Amino acid sequence: MTYATVMVSLALDQPNEARLRVAGELAERFEAAIVGVAAAQFVPPLYFTDGTEAQAQIDAGEASVKRRLADLEAQFRAAMKNRGGHAEWRSAMDFPARFALAQARCADIVVSGGQSPAFSDAFSLASPKDLVMQAGRPLLVVPDRASWLDLRNVLVAWKDTPEARRAVADALPMLRKARDVTIVEIPELRDDRSAVMAGVTDVAAWLGRHGVTATARVSEAAENETPAKQLEKVAGDVGAGLIVAGAYGHSRFRELILGGVTQYLVTQTARSVLLSH
Structure with a gap:
């Protein structure tokens, strides 16, 4: 048994550097492909209006989410640039956990950050607690301050x-x-x-x-x-x-x-x- 494909789940408004380092290192150790995934949904404000103004707010909110997902893609590709091997990016306007769980079918192991709040934002974060329960794959939870995967x-x-x-x-x-x-x-x-x-x-x-x-x-x-x-x-x-x-x-x-x-x-x-x- 080995890991042929490593998947790393990135999150908006969370540090992603540690999980990217560890996922990239894991892929190198096992000569595995690596897949980066991220998703988010726009949340309309509580004071939501209607008509043309409402549509303008929705359009602006969704455009902002798409830009932030593009930033995550750039961060992923920069982190994997010198790693070698196959690197692939997948993202969507979707609930993060639902999207990550669907993509986990392509991977042998999923890498995520830890320390999620007790009531995490389901619109921008795939909680490790949800991933481990439903992915059907092992989950490697990486603390934000981890600098490498220490297997000593x-x-x-x-x-x-x-x-x-x-x-x-x-x-x-x-x-x-x-x-x-x-x-x-x-x-x-x-x-x-x-x-x-x-x-x-x-x-x-x-x-x-x-x-x-x-x-x-x-x-x-x-x-x-x-x-x-x-x-x-x-x-x-x-x-x-x-x-x-x-x-x-x-x-x-x-x-x-x-x-x-x-x-x-x-x-x-x-x-x-x-x-x-």
């Missing part, structure tokens, strides 16, 4: 769920290029630690048969710390540049309202995250 130390946040199993399989091309891979599970208080360790060891053995040497690790269960905080500690301990995890193993509503590991992963700013659902 990769942390696999394991939970024996379909989402986590899918994420590890989707991450195999990157894991094969990593220097050190650590698989960690953060057990709940009632979990049998020996059974948890057996599961993590199974995953390490499976990776070994795919050419990836990985260290199995089980954290201590902690009553006074959330799994997200515990995961952050482990990521710091191993110096992780990338975290691999399943997205929304619990209900998405529960995570969005109460918080959870996925919510933490798409908003933290220290390291890139590969998510699958």
